[in-house]
Amino acid sequence: MKIQLLKNKLTGLIIPLVLYVAWDLLSRYELVPSTLMPPPKVLFETWWVMQSSGELLLNMKMSLLRVGAGFLVGASSGFLLGTAMGLWKPVEQYLNPVFNFFRQVPVVAWIPFLLLWLGIDEWFKIVFISCGAFIPMTLKTYDGIKNVPASYLEVVRVFEYGWFRLLRTVIVPSALPSIFTGLRLSLSEAWMLVIGAELVAAGEGIGNVMVIARRLFQTDVVLVGVIVIAITGFAMDRLLGLLETRFLGWHRTQNAQ
Amino acid sequence: MKKTINILLILALGVAVFGATPGFAQPEKVIRIGFPGGSGRPLSAGGWGYVQAKNLFEEEFKKDGWTIEYNYIKTAGPGVNEGLANNSLDFGSHGDLPVLSARAGGLKIKALAAVRGGTSHLLVPTNSNIRTIKDLKGKRVGVNVGTWTHALLIKVLKDNGLTMKDIKVINTSGTAFETALTTGDIDAGFGSLSLIRSGRAREIWTTVGRHVRYQNTNTFVVREEFLKKHPDIVKRLLKVYVKGLYLASLNKNETLKFNTRTGTALADLVTDNGGQSIKYLTSPKLDGQVTQQYKDSLVLFKDNGLIRKTFDPEKDLYERKYLDEVLKELKLENHWPNYDINGNPIKK
Structure with a gap:
């Protein structure tokens, strides 16, 4: 059982490893110009310089603060709207069509308008990120609540549960897995959008470091940025995944049975 | 054996993806x-x-x-x-x-x-109260990052005891820069004389008449x-x-x-x-x-x-x-x- 698990994990490493070796060989023998694809060794050096000078940390801190603020605002309002639409018929009838209409617009399509309204400062970035985080959270919360099995509600009706008890013992636990999925999607959207926002408008942040590096022909810095973004996104998703297992362990085991 | 073949296949794919020379082939003549x-x-x-x-x-x-x-x-x-x-x-x-x-x-x-x-001219909106380079401290300056005016800005800031860390850099260029300057979204930036002539900006510094190292x-x-x-x-x-x-x-x-x-x-x-x-x-x-x-x-x-x-x-x-x-x-x-x-x- 354990060995199988380990094997599964290792299998996921094969392709990255092969790609890494191919990349290293191609750049070592200059089959691809280093200006288009810097060799791994150069990337490690560049990363180390950026790390030890504090440049990377400072900019990551700025980006993460924006993600934090945008995610907090977007995900919590998404949770509220999703819950409201899931629980109360009138709210659903009034708001669901409007929500569905606006969620068809890719968040990036709002950029010109947001820039016009909010300028290029922090407000723009945070509003932009929260718009992105808001959508998956609303959808998944709403879905989760809507999909509480009818049989559960039937049982509840038989036992004549009160409102609060209904919410606490039936609706929340059975919607929670979906809400967690919403959180993960919402966080990963927020992380992608912070980079997008920083590519558009200036200020500190990892996206801005990449824009400037591109203008100064520092391909290695751009690529370090890409990798740092990937690792951070991966780590954040993993963290939420761990939280999920901790709080929803029962869900997993129940499904496995 | 099958595994080795798989790995070789993946490797070949990697080479194909990374090895294809990007960009455009040199056209004839x-x-x-x-x-x-x-x-x-x-x-x-x-x-x-x-x-x-x-x-x-x-x-x-x-x-x-x-x-x-x-x-x-x-x-x-x-x-x-x-x-x-x-x-x-x-x-x-x-x-x-x-x-x-x-x-x-x-x-x-x-x-x-x-x-x-x-040549270039350091411009501010006409109604701005910025008069000298030193006044740029803490201000939002439009910079076409990576171009010669970016380097020029560093030079003139240095002459006045400032660095890029003392200003807020807004990466912008062309008409976006001109619009941002006239609307006051940025406080200053290097631009051309046409902005002054059309009454949209005022000059606080210029390369004209200065040492050639600023050109x-x-x-x-x-x-x-x-x-x-x-x-x-x-x-x-x-x-x-x-x-x-x-x-x-x-x-x-x-x-x-x-x-x-x-x-x-x-x-x-x-x-x-x-x-x-x-x-x-x-x-x-x-x-x-x-x-x-x-x-x-x-x-x-x-x-x-x-x-x-x-x-x-x-x-x-x-x-x-x-x-x-x-x-x-x-x-x-x-x-x-x-x-x-x-x-x-x-x-x-």
């Missing part, structure tokens, strides 16, 4: 030159302008079918660098920061000739691979260009008038270039003025993190052989003097 083209009409002033207007290129190459393509790149010098890196351009003519940052970043290019005398010194560069493959073509192209420069150097008033075809008003051209000799403005020589300025720039850029490692331009950038030969063949060796770091002709 086309010379592609990139100019920074943020504003104005897609036409060149000075040397290239005369080459275009007098069909000098066609004259030189009509017997062997080479054609020329002038590309005016909206993203300016950094965009020219990208074109050179992905083989969609063969030549570029751009400022000190883009050329030096490209070479420092490993782009294989050689500088064939100099293009001098670029833009472009270089005309070629992709090393193209140079290796077609040294003869490079030399003939340079010859055509020097003929254009020669025409431009004959009569200053005529040349300034001629340059209005790029869309800049004559009055602005006179303000910007009136104080300098036409010989200086048209000289292609990679002389002390260029080399000393580039040497100083490299130090400044390294100190400010614009380049991460430095290099020796004498070894890795300048290629004077072709220009020397062309000047000799055209009997123009003594038409332009060599200039020193201060922009003064060196007497023999």
Whole structure:
């Protein structure tokens, strides 16, 4: 059982490893110009310089603060709207069509308008990120609540549960897995959008470091940025995944049975 | 066994993906030159302008079918660098920061000739209370990152005891910059005289009338691979260009008038270039003025993190052989003097 698990994990490493070796060989023998694809060794050096000078940390801190603020605002309002639409018929009838209409617009399509309204400062970035985080959270919360099995509600009706008890013992636990999925999607959207926002408008942040590096022909810095973004996104998703297992362990085991 | 085959397949896929040379294949007998083209009409002033207007290129190459393509790149010098890196351009003519940052970043290019005398003006909105460079502290300054005015801003800030950390850099250019300045979204930035003339901005500082180290010194560069493959073509192209420069150097008033075809008003051209000799403005020589300025720039850029490692331009950038030969063949060796770091002709 354990060995199988380990094997599964290792299998996921094969392709990255092969790609890494191919990349290293191609750049070592200059089959691809280093200006288009810097060799791994150069990337490690560049990363180390950026790390030890504090440049990377400072900019990551700025980006993460924006993600934090945008995610907090977007995900919590998404949770509220999703819950409201899931629980109360009138709210659903009034708001669901409007929500569905606006969620068809890719968040990036709002950029010109947001820039016009909010300028290029922090407000723009945070509003932009929260718009992105808001959508998956609303959808998944709403879905989760809507999909509480009818049989559960039937049982509840038989036992004549009160409102609060209904919410606490039936609706929340059975919607929670979906809400967690919403959180993960919402966080990963927020992380992608912070980079997008920083590519558009200036200020500190990892996206801005990449824009400037591109203008100064520092391909290695751009690529370090890409990798740092990937690792951070991966780590954040993993963290939420761990939280999920901790709080929803029962869900997993129940499904496995 | 099956596993080994799988891994080999993946490896082959990786090689195919990474190994396919990106960019464009070199088209047959086309010379592609990139100019920074943020504003104005897609036409060149000075040397290239005369080459275009007098069909000098066609004259030189009509017997062997080479054609020329002038590309005016909206993203300016950094965009020219990208074109050179992905083989969609063969030549570029751009400022000190883009050329030096490209070479420092490993782009294989050689500088064939100099293009001098670029000017700029530090502008603020007309109703702004910014009067001096020192007032820029804490303000939002529009910067076309990676271009020569970016480097210029660092120089003038340094003269006033400030650094880029003392201002808020807003990466912007072209019409976006002009709009942002007039709406007050940014507090200052380098721009052209046309903004002042149309009453949309006020000048607090200018390169005009100052030491030449504040001016833009472009270089005309070629992709090393193209140079290796077609040294003869490079030399003939340079010859055509020097003929254009020669025409431009004959009569200053005529040349300034001629340059209005790029869309800049004559009055602005006179303000910007009136104080300098036409010989200086048209000289292609990679002389002390260029080399000393580039040497100083490299130090400044390294100190400010614009380049991460430095290099020796004498070894890795300048290629004077072709220009020397062309000047000799055209009997123009003594038409332009060599200039020193201060922009003064060196007497023999």
